[in-house]
Amino acid sequence: MKKYSLILIIVFLVQILLSNILSFGDIRPDFLIIFIIYFAVSFGSFRGVIAGFSIGLIVSYFDSGVIIGLLPLTYSIVGYLGGYLKDRNYRLGQFNFILISLIIIVFSFFIYTYFNYEYLFYNEFSRFILTWFSITLYTLSILAILQFIVPLRRT
Amino acid sequence: MRSKLILTIQKNRHHFIFILSVILSFILIYNSSSNQSTQSRQVANSIAIFIKSPFSRFNILIKSAEENEILREQLLVLSLEKESLLEYEAENSRLKELLDFKRETKLELVPTKVVNMGLTSTLQSMTIDVGYDSGVNKNDPVLTPSGIIGKVAAINKNSSIVQLISDSDFRLGVRFLPSGSTGILRWRSNNICDVREVYKNSSINVGDKVVTSGFSDFFPAGLPVGIVTSVANDRNQFQKIVSVQIKDNLSSLLFVFVAINEELVQ
Numbered sequence: 001m002k003k004y005s006l007i008l009i010i011v012f013l014v015q016i017l018l019s020n021i022l023s024f025g026d027i028r029p030d031f032l033i034i035f036i037i038y039f040a041v042s043f044g045s046f047r048g049v050i051a052g053f054s055i056g057l058i059v060s061y062f063d064s065g066v067i068i069g070l071l072p073l074t075y076s077i078v079g080y081l082g083g084y085l086k087d088r089n090y091r092l093g094q095f096n097f098i099l100i101s102l103i104i105i106v107f108s109f110f111i112y113t114y115f116n117y118e119y120l121f122y123n124e125f126s127r128f129i130l131t132w133f134s135i136t137l138y139t140l141s142i143l144a145i146l147q148f149i150v151p152l153r154r155t
Numbered sequence: 156m157r158s159k160l161i162l163t164i165q166k167n168r169h170h171f172i173f174i175l176s177v178i179l180s181f182i183l184i185y186n187s188s189s190n191q192s193t194q195s196r197q198v199a200n201s202i203a204i205f206i207k208s209p210f211s212r213f214n215i216l217i218k219s220a221e222e223n224e225i226l227r228e229q230l231l232v233l234s235l236e237k238e239s240l241l242e243y244e245a246e247n248s249r250l251k252e253l254l255d256f257k258r259e260t261k262l263e264l265v266p267t268k269v270v271n272m273g274l275t276s277t278l279q280s281m282t283i284d285v286g287y288d289s290g291v292n293k294n295d296p297v298l299t300p301s302g303i304i305g306k307v308a309a310i311n312k313n314s315s316i317v318q319l320i321s322d323s324d325f326r327l328g329v330r331f332l333p334s335g336s337t338g339i340l341r342w343r344s345n346n347i348c349d350v351r352e353v354y355k356n357s358s359i360n361v362g363d364k365v366v367t368s369g370f371s372d373f374f375p376a377g378l379p380v381g382i383v384t385s386v387a388n389d390r391n392q393f394q395k396i397v398s399v400q401i402k403d404n405l406s407s408l409l410f411v412f413v414a415i416n417e418e419l420v421q
Contacts, residue, residue: 016206020272023406025345026321030275045169053176060183061199063273063280068192069183071275076176083169115184116279117323127343134344 004039008055011035016062030139032059033108034146036075037082037101041152045083052079067115074112078104101152102140109136197311200282204270204314215268215409262375264412265289270314272406279322285413286311294373296414301402302379303327303367304411315413320348321405328368329380331397334358337368340380340399347384350397357395359386365399378414 011031019028032055040048052075060068081104089097113132114121120128143152164171186192267289271282285291287310295307297317305325308318318325320342327340329350336357338350353359363383369376381399388395 013206016203020406026279026342026405028275028406046172049169049172049176053179056180057183058199059275061196062203063275066273066275066279067184068187068196069180069185072183073177073180076173076180080169080173112275119323131344 001043004042008035015059024134024138027134027138029142030135031142033075033078033105033139034143036078037104037143038150038152040079040082041085041101043083044086045080048079048083049076050079052076070112070115073115074108077111078108081107098147098152101143105140105143106136109139193309196316197309197314200271200311200314200316204282204284207271218409262414263290264414265291266410266412268410269408279319280308281305281317281319281408283315283317283411283413284313286313286315288312289413290415291315291413292415296367296374296378297411298378298414299403299408299411302381303374304401304403304405304408306373307413317411319405320401327374327380328370329365329399330368330376331357331359331383332364332366334363337370338395338397340365343398346401346404348381348399348401350399351394353395353397355388355393355395359383359395359397361385375414 011034015031019031022029036048036052036055039051043051053072056071056073056075060066060071063071082101085092085097085100092100110132113128113135117128117131120131146152183192265285267283267285269281270284273280283297291307291310293307293310296303297305297307303320305317305319305322307315309316320327323342325342328337329340330337331350331353334357336353336359338353340348340350343349350365361383365380365383367374367376367378367380381401383397384400385398386395387398
């Protein structure tokens with residue numbers, strides 16, 4: 001747990017200091033969602049939800065552009081669903097394990113994009129899809145790179 | 156019975172905590188614009204500014220040398236232009252006096268430093284280091300020499316939150332030059348904006364300048380916005396969709412200006 005607290009501080013600082021430098025246009029990576037899925041896979045749904053909600057709440061107050069409450073919701077979903085993957089890496093198999101973690105992140109970004117771009121969802125669905133995918137893909141590509149260093153199924 | 160209930164709760168505590176967090180999240184979402192939330196945000200923002208300050212200073216130092224060279228060149232060009240403009244201005248005011256024109260809105264530009272760009276996956280706001288102490292008001296336009304980049308959404312004593320042009324809720328009334336046609340601009344992606352509500356018969360070409368229309372109470376007419384990159388006809392409607400490129404890279408802004416409307420302040 002101490003190790004994760006230290007990692008959280010580092011991830012939080014990376015998100016504050018580097019997310020802007022690593023941005024592609026107006027899309028930035030979300031390192032915190034990656035942290036939450038790792039945390040939930042290690043500690044289960046209960047702690048995953050608590051961590052997700054608390055981190056989301058703190059970040060909501062730090063980022064003036066996002067609706068307060070949206071990140072706690074998104075991160076709680078990741079924590080809750082990610083927790084189901086705890087101790088299931090052998091039962092599910094490598095492919096299913098990775099697929100489910102991808103689906104969790106894609107789904108949580110859908111919620112985030114829906115609330116942030118509600119106008120696009122109802123008026124320009126193709127642009128909504130494009131925004132959703134670009135946000136999701138960027139974070140997922142970082143998660144994919146991380147798999148070579150710290151595989152999610154071995155946390 | 157009671158112990159059975161406690162046991163059930165204990166067994167399913169992850170479901171309960173999840174439901175509770177979802178309920179709390181929705182309560183927060185529907186109360187997100189309350190005064191209390193805004194105040195808490197301003198406190199959190201000052202903490203983020205404090206954390207980022209050494210990093211942003213370092214960033215500024217790196218870019219300063221490069222920018223200095225460009226600015227020196229621009230200074231030379233501008234000082235030559237200024238001479239001729241001063242003459243035009245004197246002539247213009249003489250002619251205006253003759254025609255008894257009403258005084259145009261005068262804008263005061265307040266230079267400011269970008270101190271926070273937010274944390275989430277999409278760039279929709281930023282924090283600048285001037286607030287109501289410097290005369291900044293809510294809804295004041297925020298711009299760079301290349302054009303409008305947003306407006307002041309919330310103000311504090313020494314900082315303000317800027318709603319960027321990249322926010323999906325941001326709309327801006329614009330005019331195309333030289334045709335004079337107008338439309339409503341909103342962000343698409345990667346520095347490209349769409350302008351809608353443009354009459355189909357208006358003559359707009361690639362490369363035309365785009366400026367603020369002045370229809371809004373907050374954005375005075377004639378502030379630069381961008382350049383037209385493509386023009387398309389909307390088949391189902393009697394309007395054109397014009398793509399406009401914003402010159403600034405929003406994610407790498409270091410310094411911006413707040414245009415304070417002197418008449419509004421008075």
